[in-house]
Amino acid sequence: MNNDFEEKLRRYEEGKLNDSEEEEIENEIEKYTAISEYLTMENNALINELKQGMPVRNKEESMPAKQLKRKVNKRIIKMTAISVVSILIILTIAKFLTTTIATALFELDHKEAFVERETVVQLTAMFYPQFVSNNSGTKKFATTQQAVHVSLENIVGNTKVDETELNVHYSFGKPKQVTTEHLPLLGEASSQVNNFGDGFDILENAPEGTKARIKVVFSESLSVNQLRELKETLSTQINTLDITPLAAIGSDFVVANPSYYVFRPVYPYDSNNTAYYEDAIIKQELYENMDNEAHTESYISNLNLIKNNKELVNIMFYHTFADSTIDKIITNVKRDGVEYIGMYLTADSKELLSLKDHSEVDRIWVENIVVW
Structure with a gap:
């Protein structure tokens, strides 16, 4: 036993080694222990035979020293291999169990992640109706770390005006942070700076x-x-898909009422959810035909989503x-139906420009004009 090993053994007993050094010392100790146990057994057998007056003539004792050493080494190698394999099996099982348990307890499983992604998309459509989302997904990072990403595109006609991406980061299955460039909320409609004349002047000069x-x-x-009657007085080229109705939440916020029926609040690939989606299609x-009951139910569902x-x-x-604010609005909507501002x-x-002749229109402002 050299000085370096003695020093490491002393530090091992004092708990001052790192993980790799501890593993090295423990392996050496196991080797010495195996050799010691083997030699002790052989000595005990020899002593017992001598005590009984029996000649010591078994095969192992008549072996040359080189053969005996080879046998001891084989036993040590075998024990070491068994130990290593056992440790690897234990570590693999432990990693699997901890990952599975962590996912079950602290992460969104694939069904929950699907619904959460759909929720982010629907909320984005409510608060950022000037954008459309044609692509979204989920990303998984380290254990318990996930993210939902939603692409946002500002499209007018066939022209993409600009685009960005919204990322919601989750930790232990809970939303913790959003990363994206600052996007303007709709805010209160009365706070907009454009006035009636300016908006139509821009259209006339386009x-x-x-x-x-x-x-x-x-x-x-x-x-x-x-709103349907107003739409019908406009150009026949305008359909309901060109219209995004806006409603107020108190006096602080304006939100869109995107169709709740294209939102998928339950995992769509379970057979027991088939009836829900069949009803949603109707x-x-x-x-789309601007049915009052369908719009009202959609808005109530969107408010409950918030x-x-x-x-x-x-x-x-x-x-x-x-x-209390949401509940009050829902009560009013159930009684009077949804009203758009x-x-x-x-x-x-x-x-x-035909909107200029309608008394229902207070003012407009032009967000984008494109040539195609």
């Missing part, structure tokens, strides 16, 4: 054949039926809505 997306504020709230058709995801909403939009509308720049 070249023929251009497309524009405008934000319209109504002079007073319109029911779904009134309601989506009613929503209420049931307060932590996520706060992280994404830096605002918390009190349950404005809308986003995309159409030919010149066709949009």
